[in-house]
Amino acid sequence: MANRRVVITGMGAITPLGNTVEETWAGIKAAKSGIGPITLFDASVNKVHYAAEVKNFDPSLYMDSKDARKMARFTQLGVAAAKMALDDSGLMGNAEVLDETGIILGVGIGGLEETESDILSMAKMGGVKTNPMAIPKLIPNEVGGNIAIQFGVHGPVQSVATACSSGTDALGVAFDMVRSGRLDTCLSGGAESTICQFGVVGFEVLHALSTGFDDDPTKASRPFDKDRNGFIMGEGSAILVLEEYEHAKARGAKIYAEIAGYGASCDGYHLTAPNPDGICGSKCMTRALKDAGMDPSEIQYYNAHGTSTMKNDSSETNMIKIAFGEENARKLKISSTKSMHGHCLGATGAVEAMICVKAINDSFVPCTKNLDNPDVEGGCDLDYVPNKGIEMNIDAAMSATFGFGGHNGAIIIKKVK
Known part of the structure; x- marks a missing residue:
């Protein structure tokens, strides 16, 4: 493998703590909680009533509203994070570089809320009809495809699905693509949004989710604590621009850090x-x-x-x-x-x-x-x-x-x- 250094030159994020990298980081430093009552669906009949939702997300701030309606929520989050990362890196609109840029994203599940609503819709229609955008909205690779369409990216676009390790593994694959010389620049990270009834019930029956903190959901996630009793469903997207070190230096890019291994x-x-x-x-x-x-x-x-x-x-x-x-x-x-x-x-x-x-x-x-x-x-x-x-x-x-x-x-x- 070629001995090329790989650095991070742009970042974008939409998380339960904030709709930018800086808002998220400020929440982390202040030990703020992004966990609260579920609002994305009526969870009153469920055992689990809280989650870590992205708040006040307006897709029209990042893409055309007509385009957004053709995307599942996880894709909207990913497109928004990608826009911020490209803006941050100074690559937005650089057609020459973006023509050779890749996209490697981790998605564990994909458009689960679309799967849920479209199957219910199909059942109501006697099993013979459903939303014509059902498949394009639910498949995991659509976030990468939509990012490429929105921003003119023409390198390899791939999805990594290794459950909760997907985002890390996507970064690892992108790291290798740049380190090996296949790419000089690559957008990588992950996107996910599964806070729907099907998603919550699916993890609920596995006894994987936290319950019993309805009075104060901010106390529900307590890793390594004696009173922990399950994870809290979250959603969001973070996308990093990975770039070969000399390529980044040559264009005067700001460099946040280096991926070492x-x-x-x-x-x-x-x-x-x-x-x-x-x-x-x-x-x-x-x-x-x-x-x-x-x-x-x-x-x-x-x-x-x-x-x-x-x-x-x-x-x-x-x-x-x-x-x-x-x-x-x-x-x-x-x-x-x-x-x-x-x-x-x-x-x-x-x-x-x-x-x-x-x-x-x-x-x-x-x-x-x-x-x-x-x-x-x-x-x-x-x-x-x-x-x-x-x-x-x-x-x-x-x-x-x-x-x-x-x-x-x-x-x-x-x-x-």
Whole structure:
């Protein structure tokens, strides 16, 4: 593989904490919660009544309203984040560069609310008719396709679907595309929106979602805490512009950070549960470190998958100890920002990679909100930065995500030197 450096030159995001990167980061620094009562559908008959929704999103601010009506919500979010990333990078309208730019996006599920409404519509019509835009709106690759149409991108456009690891794995694939010389520039990240009745019920029957915090949903996501009882459904999109270092320098682009390494593995254990011993999950981390040519001691901050489920948080702690070694693991600053923005499923790895970039740039370690009683007896005994962030120099950060099917991905982001 060619020895080309890959840097991040643009970022855009729509998350439950804000409709820009800066709003999201300000929410993270303030330990704000984006979790509240579900408003996207009537959840009164369901066991789960809260989620981390994107608020006050107006697609017409980012695209023509007529075009927006032909897109599912996850695609609208992705197009909006892509517009912000392209504007931020200075590539918007640069036809020469965009003609050779790729798009690699992680989408775990796709237009689930469209699937739900169109099947109900078809049933009402006797099974012979439905919305003619049903298929184009629900398939996962449509977010990349629509971004390409909107902004004139003509390189390879691909979707990565590895459940909750999709965003991380998409960044890893894009990293390799640029590092290898196939591309000089690539839009990468993730987009997801599944806060509909079908989505909530689907996870509800798996006993995966948090319940019982209706009085104060902001306390529902509590990774590594004794009182955690499930994840909180989130939605959103984060898209980064990945660019070859010399290409970025030649055009005078601002450079946020460098992607240093990527690793992936699969548990091969269970469709919905991580292997509690953490051995296979840790391999994505050790492979990312090897890929970056870095020692575990060189990582100061680890953005955890930290879903606030009983099984994930303890097994992830085991993974960290295996990959980093006991001594380094205990020095590492760890936090789950899902405690604030919820679990954005296929987009979560991209959102958390963006947060790592901001953490490095701002010398600030985000907290794990609601970590009032660490589950030490359950094996959660590392430094998860409870309830208040820390100002600290960060030269390198790792973000890891784990998905149904046993998919594990880790990416390392570092300062450019």
